[in-house]
Amino acid sequence: MSRFLNVLLASTLLAGPAMAEKIGLGRAALPEEITAWDIDVRPDGQGLPEGSGSVADGEELFSEKCAVCHGEFGEGVDNWPKLSGGQGTLDRDDPDKTIGSYWPYLSTAFDYVHRAMPFGQAQTLAADEVYAIVAYILYNNDLVEDDFVLSRENFTEVVLPNAEGFFFDDRDQTEVPAFTVEPCMENCKEKAEVTMRAAVLDVTPDDPTDDAATLIAAAAPAPEPAASPAPVSVAVAKPPVAAGYTISTDPALISAGEKVFKTCASCHKIGEGAKNATGPIMTGIVGRQAGTIEGFKYSKPMQEAGAGGLVWTPDNIAAYLRDPKGFVPKNKMAFNGLKKQDDIDAVIAYIASHGG
Amino acid sequence: MDEMSHKGTSRRGFLRAGLAAGGALTALGTAARASGPDPLITEVQPWASQLGDGVDVAPYGMPIRFEEHVIRRNVEWLTAETASSINFTPLHELDGIITPNGLCFERHHGGAAEIAKSDWRLMINGLVETPLVFTFADLMRFPRVNKIHFLECAANGGMEWAGAQLNGCQFTHGMIHNVMYTGVMLKDILAEAGVKTEGKWLLAEGADASGMTRSIPMEKALDDCMIAFKMNGEMLRKEQGYPARLVVPGWEGNMWIKWIRRLEVGDQPWEQREETSKYTDTMEDGRSRRWTWVMDAKSVITNPSPQAPITHGPGRTVITGVAWSGRGTIPRVDVTLNGGKTWFPARMDGPSLDKSMHRFYYEFDWDGSELLLQSRAVDSTGYVQPTKNQLRAFRGVNSVYHNNGIATWWVKPDGSAENVEIS
Structure with missing residues (x-):
């Protein structure tokens, strides 16, 4: 073997895992970029x-x-x-x-x-x-x-109490040998009886499409098919909005507001079918008395503010969004507020587009 | 009955109707005889006379409206908030081995990030010769590969450890999808930066609001991992990590970092949240298994199943399901009709690919009596899918993750099926 080959072989071994050849793609990462992400x-x-x-x-x-x-x-x-x-x-x-x-x-x-x-x-x-x-x-x-x-x-x-409570995956030594056997095909067991039923527990999401009886009924010859129900229209009542305010219906502003709302969306849901989450739903909130969304557990200060006459007019929403803790002290919303007026205008337009 | 009337009736109403119809069905048997000429044949139907939609009615096509019930579904009580939650692939509505892109289950920890290709950057840093930044355009200049792999969440079946809980294979087994990825081998990308000899671990990090991170041993990273940008031929869906995600074949889904933005090379693992406090398997004695990356062989009968009952009464019946293994292929699946007393080999059909979903069928003449249906996968290493009790003997019932035990559907004379545990 030539000396050149020996050297090549040695360096290949030293390099550890076999690596592909470089193509020359990408650019050097700058130190401040690494600091920002790492x-x-x-x-x-x-x-x-x-x-x-x-x-x-x-x-x-x-x-x-x-x-x-x-x-x-x-x-x-x-x-x-x-x-x-x-x-x-x-x-x-x-x-x-x-x-x-x-x-x-x-x-x-x-x-x-x-x-x-x-x-x-x-x-x-x-x-x-x-x-x-x-x-x-x-x-x-x-x-x-x-x-x-x-x-x-x-x-x-600082050592946490369960630091020693873990062991490395040992399936290859324990389960895999136990389960790597010739499977039984006949006379494998005496009895097979039901010991637990999911339907008795009944925690599966309710929906006609996953109900067996529904599907069997749907497939059966139906002499008199049920009449198609009329679509149910959900009318969103327009709560009164204090005079003097105009809420923008500019689609561009509403669309910008939808983006701003992403910050809110981790706690607040909006739109048809929205449900209270960490925060109350925002559907129809504009013009509504504070602290009155059904089913949401408000902080005491927010309930009191509503009882004291606070209504979510666009102006009040704007003031609240600018400084949530200052506007209603000790309320439970964990949000520091929006700093930019453009964002506030946009998000109010977006929320208002969902009723109110 | 058309799908409109089906939707509008109350669940309870259908339950009653179903019970009545079920009895009638059994009596009807299978050799149904026409009571008269079928108007669908004898009368000219509107679609056979009037014109249908022209091209471009839907520039990006969606399934026909009769299939609108075929959707991913969420189990609301499982999580506090949909941005950190999971929904489930409707396995009972699918066939073959490929999951359509819009039906691939979603699992987010901080919501689905929306990142344009032009805003995407991939950084490699740590123990490399040259820390690098790539753009999406750079990514497209690497050699490409196409691979079909299953992605299964480690928590798939996690609600079933203590017993039968959710009534439907969508919910018990639907944290899985199987698609063809187009992408770049991770080893080719890492080679550009030059991994140093002491680099034994790779930290993969996502750009989403959870900053998802996992430590991956370098051996796996250089073996078969990919950075993928396409699934089933089109760009990744937003919820699957657009524009680029990690593919870690055969290993638990949480490691397949979506919206990938950074790869750091190091000499030891980082012990991040999702590899210590989550995705570790607690045993009966309170100690926990870690680094349980490989997904064990598993199978499930998708039809019939609780969401997909037998609707035709006794006679010829097709049982089908899927099977997969993180250790290779699935050359064999067995099916039992009597809760495991007797087993029959199922018929494997379709491509058999490494670390991919496989499809099996078992056709038989159902006599209308009760069935206790199970399937049992045997993978290319000879590993046989265990019963739930066999698994519990090793792990107890608090393991949460990596439940690959055999599921049982109790099929009743009316054709309905229920998720049960058996002795």
Whole structure:
């Protein structure tokens, strides 16, 4: 073998996995571009930004930005994730999997809050705010005292209770050998009896198209087919709007408002068939008395504002959107407000296009 | 009965009507005799006389209105909010092995991002010789490959661990789709940046509001992973990651990062939220399995099933279903009519491709008696799909993910079917 080939072979082996040849596509990434996107944090602390935050600051931030879904103490509202408690439940039925009881690494909580929270307003938290919120989550899980300050420097000292609770996929040693056998074809068992029925539990979404009896009936020769029902028209009542305001019906503005509304849509649904979610539906909200959407659990301040005569005129909606916490103090909407007047005008036009 | 009247009647009304009709059906049997000439044949129908739609009535065609019930569906009580939720592929309405693009189940963690091709960027950074940025136009200059693969959510069947819960294979098995991807091999893209020797892991990151991330071992990344931009020949749907997504054949769906924007090379895994607090399998003793990436062999009978009862009464009946394995192909599926006492080999039909859905059929003469229907996949490694009880013996019932146990449909004399557990 020639010396050249030897060298080539050696370098190929050193290079590790066989790689394809370069084509020369793409351009060099700039350092500031990498900094902007590379925000991931590893268990060893790689990727943690400079900064720190206290339990006390975290409590305030959490109440403002997180509690609407996760509850004031991380106990979770409705189906939203519970963040605290649950230690000692992992070997029970329906284990309570929280950051305190289940998550193996604190870096995961920092990384996730930083990249994905608050829900619908991702990547709006400063590093210090993330440290503070994570510190408060630790406090709610009884893992630190109330004077604790989490920082880049002490971060990796925090070990979560379930850090040792995981093992690597062992199916190849356990299940795969057990299930890789010649399957039985005849006289495989004595009895096969029904022990549990989904229809008895009855949690499947209700819809005529998934109902067996419906389909059998539909396929059967029907001597007298039921008459086609007349389409049901849903009339959207036009609530009175305070005189003096004109709501734009400019399609371009409405369309711009639809884009702005995406910020709202993580909590507020709108349109035909919309249902209350984290926030009340916005269908027909313009001109409506505050705090009166059926079925929504409003904060006390919002109920009181409505009872006191607050009506969602375009002007009031605009003022509320500019400063939600200032306009109705202590209401539960976790939103800092819209800064641009254009956005406010557009989103009101969009909301108004859905009744009101 | 046409689909309009079907829609307008109350569910309860249909239940009563169905029970009455069911009894009559059994008596009718299969050798139906015409009671008179069929007006659909003897009378000139409007469509045979008057002109139908011209071309361009629908420049992008949709299914005919008689199929408008064939849709993805959501189980509202499962999640708090549709932007972080899942809906289900209507498997009981499909045949063959390809899932139509508009019916591929959706799973988002921060809603479906809307990103124009011109706004898309892909960055490679970390342990590489040259960190790079690609545009969509750059992506189109790599050699392309076409591959058909199933994508199954690790939570498919997750509601069924403790027992039969949801009545329909759409809900019990519908977190899966199977499409042909056109894209670029990940190894070709990584080669442009030059992976350093110590680069053993890859972090894939999405551009959506959840910033979805997963750590993937470099060995898999360089083996068969792709960055895909087309599905079934057309651009990816928004909800499937337009304009580009990761394809990780045979591995759990959560790793197939949609709206992909960044690949970071590192020397250890990142332990992100979706690979620690989620997509890990908790055992009976409270300890949890991690890195359970490969999807085990699985199958399900799609017809008949709770949403697709037998409507023709006794006689010739076609059983069909799908099977797949993250470890290879499915050369064999067995079907039982009596809850697993006796099994028959099903007839495999259609393409048999690596880590792709397979279609099976079993035709038989139904005598109108009760059936306990099950299917059992055997993959190309010889792995046999386990019963739910076999799985529970290893994992308990709190595992949530990776439930590939055998499902049972209890078919009753009226042809209706119900999701049940059996002894």
